[in-house]
Amino acid sequence: MDAVSPIEDSGIELHQDAASRLGARELRYTSSRRALVDVLARADRPVTLPQILQADPTLSQSSTYRNLGELVGAGVASKILVDDGYAYYELAEGLRHHHHHVVCSSCGRIDDFTASAELERELHRTLAQVADRTGFEVSEHRLDLIGTCADCR
Amino acid sequence: MDAVSPIEDSGIELHQDAASRLGARELRYTSSRRALVDVLARADRPVTLPQILQADPTLSQSSTYRNLGELVGAGVASKILVDDGYAYYELAEGLRHHHHHVVCSSCGRIDDFTASAELERELHRTLAQVADRTGFEVSEHRLDLIGTCADCR
DNA sequence: ATGAGTGCAAAGGCTTTGCATTAGG
């Protein structure tokens, strides 16, 4: 049967989604922003600003930083902090599948991994508990595994 | 029976432990380093460098940064990254109980929370799986809940 | 037209480093 593709971020849909999330904040989906989203979509891991500029040299530094800020604010991208001086960016959840990170403390490389359903279930149970006990309104969770990647061992 | 105190970081023992971890790296446990550890021990949440200097004005900026680096390297302290420009520091695990963080994205405040045994069990199962599948040698894990604290809501 | 977006260059701000001095073992 010819149902819609199970691939959520099928390119076109990705951009439509990004445009609409930006539009909701009265932000325009300009060609630079689209190009930036393309870079993020093509990258199979979170990337730094230098890496983005390298992937698409037509992008400028300051505008890209500004646009990354807008994308994060609009829920199109996410910012990840690693202890190597750089901020890493990736497409936000909803434009990607839910996942977590393994960070190599030696080379800074970040890979994705998907947690088991059991783990996610426990995670959400914990989130609810914490919200309940502390009055904290949890909007997202981060689970990172820190270690040494195969190449650096 | 007069067994040792169940309080792991009973002050004296904390410093002995810190001294020995530094000693293993041929680093001296000087009075500034001891004072720094004291600040971390008294703080009930991760702290930034300005907060450390405020808590103990006898400490100097550059040496404290350098010492924090040594403490982290020696496994006495841990560094936490938050998206407010500052690095946060706390006593490392082993000198403290195992815990995770709830981060307020509005004011930057970080609180501790302890995960349920079930969650930790699933977490460790996942760690092992990832190590197995990716060749990644996982040395630690980070679980942060991001949201808005009661005061900022 | 008119406000958002862009890009260059300059400024910011946390952190690191150079270097001469002091102190620990």
Next chain:
DNA sequence: CCTAATGCAAAGCCTTTGCACTCAT
């Protein structure tokens, strides 16, 4: 004694901001 540690000041470095120009609606 000899090396690690300290502290002031200066430099680094990723990121942000000022400002004039351009583009989209």
